[in-house]
Amino acid sequence: MVGLKDVAERAGVSAKTVSNVVNGYRHVTPATRRRVQQAIDELGYRPNLTARHLRAGRTGIIALALPELGNPYFAELAEEVIAYAAGRDYTVLLDHTHGRRDQEVLFIRGVRAGLIDGLILSPIELENEDLAARGSDAPLVLLGEREYEAPYDHIAIDNVAAARAATRHLLELGRRRIAFLGARHGRTRQPAHLRLRGWREEVSAAGAAAGEDLVATTDGYTRADGARAMARLLDSGAAPDAVFCYNDLVAIGAMRTLGERGLRVPEDVAVVGFDDIEDGRYCAATLTTIAPHKQAIAREAVDALLARLRPGPAATPESSVSPVSPEPPRHIRPGFALIPRESTLGRP
Amino acid sequence: MVGLKDVAERAGVSAKTVSNVVNGYRHVTPATRRRVQQAIDELGYRPNLTARHLRAGRTGIIALALPELGNPYFAELAEEVIAYAAGRDYTVLLDHTHGRRDQEVLFIRGVRAGLIDGLILSPIELENEDLAARGSDAPLVLLGEREYEAPYDHIAIDNVAAARAATRHLLELGRRRIAFLGARHGRTRQPAHLRLRGWREEVSAAGAAAGEDLVATTDGYTRADGARAMARLLDSGAAPDAVFCYNDLVAIGAMRTLGERGLRVPEDVAVVGFDDIEDGRYCAATLTTIAPHKQAIAREAVDALLARLRPGPAATPESSVSPVSPEPPRHIRPGFALIPRESTLGRP
Known part of the structure; x- marks a missing residue:
C-alpha cells in the first residue's frame, strides 16, 4: 500500500505538506500542490480516510x-x-x-x-x-x-408527546376549537398517526372539541396541501379558533389561506406547526412550532x-x-x- | 460475468421476474422476491445498470x-x-x-x-x-x-439580462428609488456581481436613482441577511420605493422587516426576488421573482x-x-x- 511518506519522497516535500494538500488546506502554493498531486496520481495513492475504509x-x-x-x-x-x-x-x-x-x-x-x-x-x-x-x-x-x-x-x-405539547399550548391560550390539519386517508397506518393521536388525547383530556369535523386530511405535506385543507375546513363551517398542523409547510399554507379570507393570525385563528424550519421565523406572523x-x-x-x-x-x-x-x-x-x-x- | 439468466435459473423464475425484482416493481410477491434476492446474493450478480458502468x-x-x-x-x-x-x-x-x-x-x-x-x-x-x-x-x-x-x-x-428584467418590471410600475439588496463587500469578484450590474445598467438607462446609498451589502444570502440589510437600508434614510433582492430568501427576510416597520408591500415598497422558490408563493404578499x-x-x-x-x-x-x-x-x-x-x- 502506497503511503503518505512515499508520496512525500516522490514529490520532494515533507509528509506534513502532503497531508496539507490531501486535506485541502489553503496555505500550500499552487506549484507545490501540483507537484504533490502529480506524485499522488503517479503512485496511485489513496488518502488515509479512504484507505482506512478500504482496509476495513x-x-x-x-x-x-x-x-x-x-x-x-x-x-x-x-x-x-x-x-x-x-x-x-x-x-x-x-x-x-x-x-x-x-x-x-x-x-x-x-x-x-x-x-x-x-x-x-x-x-x-x-x-x-x-x-x-x-x-x-x-x-x-x-x-x-x-x-x-x-x-x-x-x-x-416522541411524536405523541410533541403533539400533546403543541395542543396543550393552544388550550392554555384559551382555544377550544382546535383543528388538526394534515391527517391522511385511512386510519391506523397513516404517517400522521401519532401526531393526530397526540392532538386527540390532549383535546379529549381537556374536554375541548375533538370531533372529526375538526380533522382535515391532506394528500401530502406541502404548503399547497395546507392551503387547500384550510380552505376546505373554513368552507365546511367547522369554525376553528386554532389549527395544529402536521408540519410547518402545511401551517404556512394554512396561514396564507387565512390571510386571503381576511382572518387574522392569531386573533381569529392561532396556528402551530411542527419541524421548526427557517421559513417559519420570517412569516408575516412568525410560526409557533415544535422543534425536533x-x-x-x-x-x-x-x-x-x-x-x-x-x-x-x-x-x-x-x-x-x-x-x-x-x-x-x-x-x-x-x-x-x-x-x-x-x-x-x-x-x- | 453473472447475468440475469443465471439468476433466473438459480431462482427458478423467469428473467422478467428477476428484472422486476431488480427494478423494485411492486407486483412481485415477497416470497419470490426473497428467492430472487437469495440467488442474486449467492451468484454475486450486479444489476445491469451497475454492470454497464463497471464495464465502461x-x-x-x-x-x-x-x-x-x-x-x-x-x-x-x-x-x-x-x-x-x-x-x-x-x-x-x-x-x-x-x-x-x-x-x-x-x-x-x-x-x-x-x-x-x-x-x-x-x-x-x-x-x-x-x-x-x-x-x-x-x-x-x-x-x-x-x-x-x-x-x-x-x-x-444570463444573470445580467435577468436582473435587468426584474428592475425594468419595477420601473414600469413607476418606481424610481429601487434598491439592490444582497451585494457583497469588494466590487468585481463578488458572486452578486452580474445581478448588481444588471440593476445598475437598467436604473441608469431609465434615469432613475442609481446611487450607492441604494445598494445594501449582506454577509450571505439567507432570510436573516435580508432582514438585517433591509433594516439598515431603512435606518440609513435611503427611502426606497422598491427593492430588487439577490434571491428570494433575502427578499423574504426584507418583507418581514418591512412588515415589522409597518410598511406595506407593495404599496409602500415593492419587492422582487430571484430563484422562484416555493416559499415565495405562500408569503403574505406572494413574491414576484425571476424563475431560472x-x-x-x-x-x-x-x-x-x-x-x-x-x-x-x-x-x-x-x-x-x-x-x-x-x-x-x-x-x-x-x-x-x-x-x-x-x-x-x-x-x-
Whole structure:
C-alpha cells in the first residue's frame, strides 16, 4: 500500500505538506500542490480516510434517503447528517423517495450495495412486509414517525408527546376549537398517526372539541396541501379558533389561506406547526412550532448505523457490508421543544 | 460475468421476474422476491445498470456540490439533478460547501476520485487559481453566477439580462428609488456581481436613482441577511420605493422587516426576488421573482458532464475517469422568466 511518506519522497516535500494538500488546506502554493498531486496520481495513492475504509472492507459511503429535499425540514436534516458523518470520515450519498413506496423499497434493497456501507431511510409509505422481504443485509437505520415491527434501529422524537405539547399550548391560550390539519386517508397506518393521536388525547383530556369535523386530511405535506385543507375546513363551517398542523409547510399554507379570507393570525385563528424550519421565523406572523432536535437525530442515526458496520479489517470486497448485528434493535428518542412565536402569542 | 439468466435459473423464475425484482416493481410477491434476492446474493450478480458502468470503467456515481441545501433553490435544483441523472442511470452523491473556498477546493480536487465519475459544482468563493491548481482531471461542470477563465463547461442563466428584467418590471410600475439588496463587500469578484450590474445598467438607462446609498451589502444570502440589510437600508434614510433582492430568501427576510416597520408591500415598497422558490408563493404578499429554468439547468449540467466521460469500455479501474476532453469548454445559458405576483402588483 502506497503511503503518505512515499508520496512525500516522490514529490520532494515533507509528509506534513502532503497531508496539507490531501486535506485541502489553503496555505500550500499552487506549484507545490501540483507537484504533490502529480506524485499522488503517479503512485496511485489513496488518502488515509479512504484507505482506512478500504482496509476495513468498507467504501466510506453511507446512503441517506428522505421523502423530499424540497421540504426544508429534510434539507436541514440532511445537512446535519452530512456534517456529522463527515466528522466520522463518512461521505453521504443523498437520495429522495418522493415518499413513494416503490422508491423506498428500491432504496432498502440497496441496488448499489457494493458501493454503500449502510443506509438511513425516513420512510412514508413503506410497509412491514417490505422490510421483511428486503433481501439485502446492509445495515439500515429508520427515521421518523412511522413505526415498524422489524429488527432495525429507529430514531424518532416522541411524536405523541410533541403533539400533546403543541395542543396543550393552544388550550392554555384559551382555544377550544382546535383543528388538526394534515391527517391522511385511512386510519391506523397513516404517517400522521401519532401526531393526530397526540392532538386527540390532549383535546379529549381537556374536554375541548375533538370531533372529526375538526380533522382535515391532506394528500401530502406541502404548503399547497395546507392551503387547500384550510380552505376546505373554513368552507365546511367547522369554525376553528386554532389549527395544529402536521408540519410547518402545511401551517404556512394554512396561514396564507387565512390571510386571503381576511382572518387574522392569531386573533381569529392561532396556528402551530411542527419541524421548526427557517421559513417559519420570517412569516408575516412568525410560526409557533415544535422543534425536533435535528442535530441529535442526525448524530444518533449516524452513530447507530456505524455501530452496525463491521468493525475490524475485512477480507474481501465482496463481504464489504456486514450482516445485521445480533444486538437487539434500539428505539432512540431525541428531544424536542415547543417554540412559541407570533402565530399563537401575537406580536409583542 | 453473472447475468440475469443465471439468476433466473438459480431462482427458478423467469428473467422478467428477476428484472422486476431488480427494478423494485411492486407486483412481485415477497416470497419470490426473497428467492430472487437469495440467488442474486449467492451468484454475486450486479444489476445491469451497475454492470454497464463497471464495464465502461465507471462507477455510475457523479458528485454534486451546492453551497447550502437549506436554501430551497439549491434543494429544488438538487432534486432536478438527481431525477435527471437517475434517468441516465447515474446516482448523485450530494455535498454542500457552505459557500466556503476551502470546501470548494476540496471538492474539485476530488478526494474520492476513484469512486466518482465526474463533478458538478456551484461555486461561491472559488478563484481561478484554485481551478488552475486543481490537480484532479475528473470531468467538472460549473454552475451559477460566478464566471471563470478555466477550461470547464459552465451552466448559468444570463444573470445580467435577468436582473435587468426584474428592475425594468419595477420601473414600469413607476418606481424610481429601487434598491439592490444582497451585494457583497469588494466590487468585481463578488458572486452578486452580474445581478448588481444588471440593476445598475437598467436604473441608469431609465434615469432613475442609481446611487450607492441604494445598494445594501449582506454577509450571505439567507432570510436573516435580508432582514438585517433591509433594516439598515431603512435606518440609513435611503427611502426606497422598491427593492430588487439577490434571491428570494433575502427578499423574504426584507418583507418581514418591512412588515415589522409597518410598511406595506407593495404599496409602500415593492419587492422582487430571484430563484422562484416555493416559499415565495405562500408569503403574505406572494413574491414576484425571476424563475431560472431549473429543469433545464439540471439537464444541461448532467448532459455536459456525461459528454465528457469516457464513452467506450475502459481497460482498468485506475483509469476510470477520463482526462478533460479536448473539446472546447461550453457556456450554456438556460432560460428564465419574470413571474409577477402580489409583492409588486398588489392583491387582485
